[in-house]
Amino acid sequence: MLEITDLHVKLEEEDKEIIKGLSLTVPKGEVHAIMGPNGSGKSTLAYVLSGRDGYEVTGGDIRWNGESILEMEPEERAAAGVFLAFQYPMEIPGVAGLTFLRTAVNALRKARGQDELTTPAFLRLAKEKGAELNIDIDMLKRPVNVGFSGGEKKRAEILQMALLEPSLCVLDETDSGLDIDALRIVSEGVNALRSPERSMLLITHYQRLLNYIVPDQVHVLAHGRIQKSGDKSLALELEKSGYAEYSEKAA
């Protein structure tokens, strides 16, 4: 279970608070969506969960399965099961995709006390999971994400998620830049990973994604805190009325 309690976050470099007392609970096995206007703190929340530099938590806590993750390094969070699917996945020239994936899979297996996969076993797994996401093994021999289209990058993120077997998946605007076909493939990939053992947080600006990945709960994030929570119908409401209500609320 993910428990965020009264979280306050500011930028390290400037005195600007972005998350202002956010509380949220995602029980094990549930999929929650966070929706909100631009600049509401959605991506900051995703980065803070993953342990990226540049943010300072000034108050509150984030607990994953009862343990605070705030003091953990990014790789320790990954070992604890946290995975962030990036809005803009990084291109890394010179690092072959398969080398990257095998290193990551085995680093995590080691950290989680599992045996490392042999190269043939890893390749079989990568091939199998890749096929489900329409990712050819040749694509993975290329440097990580280099020259990939927007859709290919997002599919590659979901493949990483499938291979790394996280227990908390945070998807930051995974639908942005996807056409209908790519959105369907990515959504099927995410849905295939839904399990009673896995929690998911979908961060999105648009309701469209939620037609494909149906959430258990929807939260509206604006001005750095959750303004409203409800079931999936809340997303449809937002689609009609927009975020205007939440802008006024703050004003």
Place this chain on the structure above:
Amino acid sequence: MTMSAPAQISKTPAEEALQRNFEAVVDALPAQAGSGAARRAAMARFDALGLPHRRMEAWKYTDLRTSLRDVSEPAVGTAAGIDAATLDGALGALAALDVYRAVFVNGCFSADLSSLPSAADVEIAPLSADRGATGTASGSDNALDGESIVALNEAFVTDGLSIKAGTSAHLAKPIMIISARTGDSDLLVTLSHDFELAPMSELTVLETAVSVGPAGGQSNTRVATEIGDGAKLAHIKVGSLTPVVDLATWTARLGRDATYKPAQFTPGAPLARNQTFVTFEGEGGDLDFVAGVLASGTDHVDTTIVVHHVAPGCRSRELLKAVLNGKARAVSQGKVIVDREAQKTDGKQMAQALMLSEDTEFDSKPELEIYADDVACGHGSTSAQIDPEHVFYLRSRGIPEAIAQTMLTEAFVTEAIDAIDNEAIRGAVAQLARDWLAANAT
């Protein structure tokens, strides 16, 4: 007293020692590699020029007058033995390569350690076995007359390998030239190699150096290459695996549609200068030069290349990748000269440094001299640190920070290593690079 004429510059202790050492050994140096008269003439040229210094544009960043303080005893070409297994141990990842070997020990060809091919259309022999006093490597070619490093090479040369590939000749395996040192005292090892490729022939030559004992010192290596029409040479150098002061001069003349792929990898060196001079003499020639520099501590590695487009329609590519740690310094000088007749020249150069510490220095100096009007020439240079965003991306996938750093550093030099066509050599060089990074880049 006035301070003007170069002739009045006083000799440095190193220059004096070189002169002294030359007089002491000149009569003992092998005549097959150069006559006494030719050696004395070369030494007289050196005496007039002195060591290169920073007031010479081509030596702006590598001032041998200041940095070359001691001079090692010159090797005189006396045979010395090394145990084959010991040599393999010292060669590390290169030992397992399936290649023909030409091994020189303390500057003298060792038939015992070598395994040269017996192909009808490729003549391979050490200078000590086969050579008139005026081989193609000596004398004057290119813009090198007066280069004092070359003069020193001609004065002190003890041996070298001559390869003559006949028309359309292909060897089954690459040739690896190994310059090994043994013994307890430092040596100046001076070799001169000659590669001559007749039209349509193809060769891969790998060159490296190693010491099997405590002996270090200096090396001065000259490689003169002629690539005939449609012929192709891949010349890969892995700089000395044990630290020496390494001066190397390569000259290459390319015929019509000839392909030249020089690759120079330096796994650290207290002081190294690799200078390469390429001349396109026939239309449609192709140059693909890469350098991979790995330097730490107080290493100083200078890569200088001058590409002269005499003929039209040739293509030249130069890529340098330097990983610098500690207080290391890398120099990249790339000069492209395009003659008035050399229309449709396509020349590009790129020099990139990855600086792992704040005290490193990267001096990059591209130069273009273009006299033709229909050419595409460009150059670029970057120096940067490892991108923290990349590190974060890898860490967020569970990869520990130190491994992420190493992966990204390796990725940086990979582009240069990937230019090696021969898969086994590429793998061995990548392994050497990984070993170096593991020991020096964390």
